[in-house]
Structures are given as structure tokens and as C-alpha cells.
Amino acid sequence: MFNIMNTSNTSPTDIKTGARLRYLRERAGLSQRALSKRANVPNSTISLIESGQTSPSVSSLKRLLDGIPIGMSEFFAFEPEPEHKVFFAAEELTKISGGKLSLRQVGGNLFGHSLQILHETYQPGADTGLKAYQHDGEEGGIVVSGRVEVTVEEERKILGPGDAYLFNSNRPHRFKAVGAVECIIISACTPPSF
Amino acid sequence: MFNIMNTSNTSPTDIKTGARLRYLRERAGLSQRALSKRANVPNSTISLIESGQTSPSVSSLKRLLDGIPIGMSEFFAFEPEPEHKVFFAAEELTKISGGKLSLRQVGGNLFGHSLQILHETYQPGADTGLKAYQHDGEEGGIVVSGRVEVTVEEERKILGPGDAYLFNSNRPHRFKAVGAVECIIISACTPPSF
DNA sequence: ATGGTATGTTCAATATTATGAACACTTCTA
DNA sequence: TAGAAGTGTTCATAATATTGAACATACCAT
Numbered sequence: 308m309f310n311i312m313n314t315s316n317t318s319p320t321d322i323k324t325g326a327r328l329r330y331l332r333e334r335a336g337l338s339q340r341a342l343s344k345r346a347n348v349p350n351s352t353i354s355l356i357e358s359g360q361t362s363p364s365v366s367s368l369k370r371l372l373d374g375i376p377i378g379m380s381e382f383f384a385f386e387p388e389p390e391h392k393v394f395f396a397a398e399e400l401t402k403i404s405g406g407k408l409s410l411r412q413v414g415g416n417l418f419g420h421s422l423q424i425l426h427e428t429y430q431p432g433a434d435t436g437l438k439a440y441q442h443d444g445e446e447g448g449i450v451v452s453g454r455v456e457v458t459v460e461e462e463r464k465i466l467g468p469g470d471a472y473l474f475n476s477n478r479p480h481r482f483k484a485v486g487a488v489e490c491i492i493i494s495a496c497t498p499p500s501f
Numbered sequence: 502m503f504n505i506m507n508t509s510n511t512s513p514t515d516i517k518t519g520a521r522l523r524y525l526r527e528r529a530g531l532s533q534r535a536l537s538k539r540a541n542v543p544n545s546t547i548s549l550i551e552s553g554q555t556s557p558s559v560s561s562l563k564r565l566l567d568g569i570p571i572g573m574s575e576f577f578a579f580e581p582e583p584e585h586k587v588f589f590a591a592e593e594l595t596k597i598s599g600g601k602l603s604l605r606q607v608g609g610n611l612f613g614h615s616l617q618i619l620h621e622t623y624q625p626g627a628d629t630g631l632k633a634y635q636h637d638g639e640e641g642g643i644v645v646s647g648r649v650e651v652t653v654e655e656e657r658k659i660l661g662p663g664d665a666y667l668f669n670s671n672r673p674h675r676f677k678a679v680g681a682v683e684c685i686i687i688s689a690c691t692p693p694s695f
Numbered sequence: 696a697t698g699g700t701a702t703g704t705t706c707a708a709t710a711t712t713a714t715g716a717a718c719a720c721t722t723c724t725a
Numbered sequence: 726t727a728g729a730a731g732t733g734t735t736c737a738t739a740a741t742a743t744t745g746a747a748c749a750t751a752c753c754a755t
């Protein structure tokens with residue numbers, strides 16, 4: 308069995324499931340035990356998966372991702388590809404969320420990077436819901452077109468083209484497109500790891 | 502443990518992994534044993550997974566999907582959503598392939614349908630490679646913009662806007678965008694099942 | 696009919712994953 | 726400094742997935 312870029316010596320996992328899970332868990336500001344409670348999976352299992360000592364069953368992985376939360380498709384959306392690219396065509400942006408709220412990311416994966424840049428497209432009425440990504444970084448962006456109502460804790464403001472925002476990611480926040488036209492935002496976010 | 506639309510009575514699988522695998526396997530014209538050889542996984546395992554009696558490990562599932570072939574992300578891209586929709590906004594089309602060759606599908610999943618309609622976008626130079634989807638249906642399409650070189654067995658022709666094609670899916674075929682501008686095709690395909 | 700080949704399913708044995716408790720370590724607080 | 730609470734890791738055991746062989750059917754050609 309052939310394996311590219313395997314960190315561990317024992318390798319039941321040919322795909323980098325463990326590294327992805329660890330990355331996303333830390334990105335959500337969750338400890339192994341915190342995720343353990345939310346996903347109803349023992350922390351030891353999480354440890355073994357993340358260290359590449361076992362390959363989780365689909366059902367187990369599903370429970371874990373539900374606890375983060377993140378979808379199965381999004382989880383596996385980071386495919387192995389030649390990284391260290393500098394230039395990205397518009398079409399190359401990685402789609403990490405679909406439906407009414409489209410998130411397209413610069414670069415195929417984030418593992419080697421300390422900055423996530425997104426092209427966000429909100430269809431009219433699209434709403435992120437109230438979320439608190441609890442990591443310690445900052446996030447900010449500039450509205451390109453359309454109008455969004457941005458709520459950060461108690462502060463609320465409607466932003467239009469040219470307007471911008473910047474805040475600590477651990478503050479609860481929410482984005483909602485208002486008006487009849489789609490809204491496009493270019494945003495950036497600093498992950499805590501790396 | 503709660504489960505929507507579970508066909509089986511025993512349910513180790515909360516997500517419809519088995520149904521998805523079966524659908525995609527049959528769609529590729531592969532028997533359980535044929536996929537077994539290509540994926541290096543015993544046919545009995547495939548049977549158990551498809552009948553929902555086990556939840557495969559990620560590594561097993563990866564081997565199976567490599568044999569079809571299909572990516573992990575694409576496999577899980579069909580999320581539970583309200584089906585039986587009639588109208589679909591352009592943005593709602595389900596992206597089932599990325600990179601230089603973009604395939605966007607009408608409807609979130611195909612399980613209840615007998616027709617697959619795609620909005621295909623080929624970046625300049627994009628190429629499907631020589632593929633033979635072996636199912637018994639037909640596929641055809643009309644070029645909207647740009648130019649494609651279409652090869653079906655020994656026949657080869659360059660199609661431009663307004664041109665069209667139609668052939669049995671079991672014939673080896675290949676699409677390649679030519680020229681400097683991206684090429685858009687609207688295509689349709691009849692799956693064998695259902 | 697008869698043999699050959701294909702299909703998907705089932706089952707006991709084996710290999711792997713999931714679990715809960717114990718461990719080693721760090722950080723915080725009194 | 727001591728204790729409590731946090732972190733990730735390890736390990737025997739229990740639970741589950743995987744395997745290979747046998748089974749039941751269906752289809753086709755002789």
C-alpha cells in the first residue's frame with residue numbers, strides 16, 4: 308500500500324483523515340474531550356484517529372463531524388494537490404460550502420498556511436446563523452456587492468459595497484444577506500494553529 | 502439514535518452510505534465482484550456495506566471509491582435535502598466535480614430520478630480523459646459556448662455553439678476543450694437503474 | 696435439460712476499531 | 726507549594742468491520 312506524506316510510521320490511514328480532523332477540531336476551539344462530549348465519542352478514539360493509528364468508520368466520523376460541526380463532503384473537500392501555489396484562477400477556488408451560502412476558498416487546503424481567504428457569495432436571504440468559531444484569531448472582510456447585515460455580539464450594522472468589518476473570531480457573529488440582489492464578500496481569517 | 506428514511510431494520514449506518522455506494526457502483530456499470538477486484542476489497546464487504554449491515558472504515562471506503570472512481574468529497578456531496586423540487590436557481594446546481602472541469606448537476610441527488618442533467622464548464626485545455634461509463638443509457642448535450650473536441654470511439658469532431666451530440670454511454674468517449682475561451686455544455690444522461 | 700458463468704447474499708473466523716480507565720503532563724488557583 | 730482541572734496519550738477489553746468460502750439464483754449457450 309502506497310502512501311504519500313505519511314507523518315506516522317504505522318499507517319492504517321491512507322488518507323489524511325486524522326490530520327484533517329485535528330485541524331478542524333482545533334480550528335473550532337475544541338479540545339479532544341470537549342468534542343468527545345458533543346459527538347458522544349470517547350476522547351481516546353479521537354486521539355487514536357488523529358494520531359493515525361486507526362481509520363474511523365463512516366458512522367463514527369459522521370458523529371465527530373456533527374459535533375464540530377462540519378459536513379462530510381466539506382471534510383473531504385481538501386484533496387491532495389500540488390500546494391505552494393502562488394496564483395489561483397477564479398475557477399480554482401475551492402468550494403467549501405454550497406446552497407444559498409457559497410464559500411470559495413483560495414488554495415486547496417489550509418494545512419500549511421496561516422491565512423484563509425474566502426470568496427463568499429450570499430444568495431438573497433442567506434444567513435450563516437449565529438455562530439461562534441471560538442479560535443483566537445481575527446477575521447475581517449470587505450463587501451464587494453450587495454448588502455449584508457452583520458451582527459457581532461451586541462453590535463449590528465448593514466454593510467454595502469466598499470464597507471468592511473474586522474473582529475476577533477471568538478465573538479459570536481452572524482451574516483445575513485438583505486435586499487433582492489446577491490451579496491459578495493471577500494474575507495480573510497487567521498487560524499490559531501501554525 | 503435517530504434515522505430518517507432508513508430502508509433496513511438494523512441500522513449501524515446513520516448516513517446512507519450503502520445506498521450511495523450501490524447507486525454509484527451500478528452507475529459505473531460495475532458488479533460487486535468487478536468493483537471488488539478494482540478496489541481490492543472482497544465482494545462480501547461490498548454487499549454488507551450496501552445492505553447497511555456495516556459502516557465501512559474511511560480507509561475501506563476510500564479504496565472502494567478509488568475503484569469506481571469517485572472522490573470522497575463528491576461521494577458525500579449529496580446531503581439530505583428537500584427533494585421533489587421542480588425549479589432550481591442557477592446557484593442551486595450541485596457541483597459534483599471541480600478544477601478545470603466543472604460539473605454542476607440539476608438537483609441535489611439522483612436517487613429518485615432517472616435523468617441527470619449537467620451544466621458542464623470546461624476551462625481551456627480541460628480534458629475528461631478517455632472514459633467508458635459502461636451503463637446502458639444514452640447521453641447527449643448541446644454546446645452553449647466555446648469549442649470542444651468530442652471523441653466517441655473512432656469518431657471525432659469539434660463542436661461549437663449550437664452543435665450537439667448523442668450516443669450510447671457504453672461507448673468510450675472523451676471531451677476536450679479547444680481554443681482559448683472556456684466551453685460550456687448542457688448535457689443529459691439516463692442512468693440505468695430506476 | 697445441462698453445464699458454465701454471472702449475479703448478490705450469508706456466515707464463522709479473523710482483523711480492526713471503539714471503549715473506559717489509567718497515565719503523564721501542563722496550567723491555573725488558592 | 727499543593728491541589729484541582731485541563732490537556733493528549735496509552736492499553737486491555739468489548740464491539741464492530743473485514744475476510745474467504747459456501748450458498749442461492751438468474752442467465753446464456755450448448
